[in-house]
Amino acid sequence: MTPWYEVDLSAFAANLRRIRETVTPTAHLLVVKDDAYGHGLEPIVTAAVAEGVSWFGAFDVDTAVAVRDVAGPGAEIIAWTVVDDDDVDTALAHDIVLGLGTHDLIGSVAARCAAVGVAARVHLKIDTGLHRNGVRPEDWAAAVSDALRAERAGALHVEGVWSHIAEASDADDDAAREAFVRGVDAFDGRRMVRHLAASAASFARPEFRFDLVRVGAYAYGIRPSGGPSDAHLGIRPIGTLVAPVVAVHDGVVEIAGGGLDGIDSRLAGRWDVGTPAGARRLREVGAVTSAVSHWPGAAVGDEVTVLGGRAPGSATDAAERLGTIGEEVALRVSPRLQRRYR
Numbered sequence: 001m002t003p004w005y006e007v008d009l010s011a012f013a014a015n016l017r018r019i020r021e022t023v024t025p026t027a028h029l030l031v032v033k034d035d036a037y038g039h040g041l042e043p044i045v046t047a048a049v050a051e052g053v054s055w056f057g058a059f060d061v062d063t064a065v066a067v068r069d070v071a072g073p074g075a076e077i078i079a080w081t082v083v084d085d086d087d088v089d090t091a092l093a094h095d096i097v098l099g100l101g102t103h104d105l106i107g108s109v110a111a112r113c114a115a116v117g118v119a120a121r122v123h124l125k126i127d128t129g130l131h132r133n134g135v136r137p138e139d140w141a142a143a144v145s146d147a148l149r150a151e152r153a154g155a156l157h158v159e160g161v162w163s164h165i166a167e168a169s170d171a172d173d174d175a176a177r178e179a180f181v182r183g184v185d186a187f188d189g190r191r192m193v194r195h196l197a198a199s200a201a202s203f204a205r206p207e208f209r210f211d212l213v214r215v216g217a218y219a220y221g222i223r224p225s226g227g228p229s230d231a232h233l234g235i236r237p238i239g240t241l242v243a244p245v246v247a248v249h250d251g252v253v254e255i256a257g258g259g260l261d262g263i264d265s266r267l268a269g270r271w272d273v274g275t276p277a278g279a280r281r282l283r284e285v286g287a288v289t290s291a292v293s294h295w296p297g298a299a300v301g302d303e304v305t306v307l308g309g310r311a312p313g314s315a316t317d318a319a320e321r322l323g324t325i326g327e328e329v330a331l332r333v334s335p336r337l338q339r340r341y342r
């Protein structure tokens with residue numbers, strides 16, 4: 001017997017509706033990096049399309065193509081990592097928008113498009129303070145002018161401008177927003193799709209929404225550590241790690257699932273799991289099995305909810321114990337575990 005990861009697609013749909021209600025009239029893009037935050041790309045995209053989501057964001061072009069295969073020709077799909085000309089060709093073949101984050105990349109993508117005679121749709125990314133990826137403000141005017149020149153030459157369609165913010169401090173985010181607005185000004189009032197906010201700012205800071213928000217965490221019910229509650233946000237975790245009982249000993253119940261499956265051993269002794277008799281303490285976490293406090297009538301095959309929407313505590317609750325963020329706990333759930341959809 002092995003644990004599995006249960007994904008509640010109706011909870012996912014409810015989160016999407018909550019996001020839409022909150023940010024409307026702004027459109028929202030569903031971020032599906034890391035296999036839809038561990039929930040499985042294909043079922044997640046299928047459910048999102050059924051809920052009317054029309055924008056998707058992927059880290060790499062291959063994932064963007066996988067989204068295209070599921071979402072069909074009507075979806076707008078952005079990939080924000082371009083490695084080589086193959087990526088450009090693939091993006092052109094599948095109508096993927098490229099989110100370009102360096103001046104060099106603007107040049108190399110335009111060159112490839114000129115060579116093949118097809119214009120790529122691009123959103124240009126300005127660095128507004130995270131210093132990870134994005135054209136530096138001092139180089140922005142030159143990058144924009146090169147991109148627009150490539151557009152006039154038929155190599156690019158410059159459709160959007162974007163950036164990414166830390167969402168850790170309002171003051172830093174405010175400074176980033178100002179830098180973003182200055183970046184948008186470089187387009188002299190021409191209509192662009194402007195996007196800056198991820199989950200937290202899209203809910204908390206309406207002035208950060210612009211034309212599109214990029215939401216990952218909240219769609220999957222992952223709230224920020226130390227931040228507002230699920231109830232306050234109106235979202236709930238869609239994934240639950242479920243482990244069957246494999247043995248019943250005196251005073252302790254052994255469940256399938258341990259560190260190798262993604263249960264953090266630091267939770268031992270300070271985390272409650274859900275059993276048919278209510279919450280019980282997680283006592284020990286081994287590599288492949290773990291120990292839970294006994295309950296009367298415990299039997300092999302009983303289901304124990306370790307973490308997530310149906311468990312006593314969510315990924316972010318665990319993250320708060322561990323001093324990390326919910327995404328890290330959720331993404332630790334092993335990709336090898338079966339995903340079950342309900």
Ligand SMILES: *Cc1c(COP(=O)(O)O)cnc(C)c1O
Nearest residue numbers: 031164198199214215216217218
């Ligand atoms: C991950 C990511 C997001 C989504 O962030 P959440 O906080 O999970 O909503 C948005 N934009 C980019 C560029 C990202 O990498």
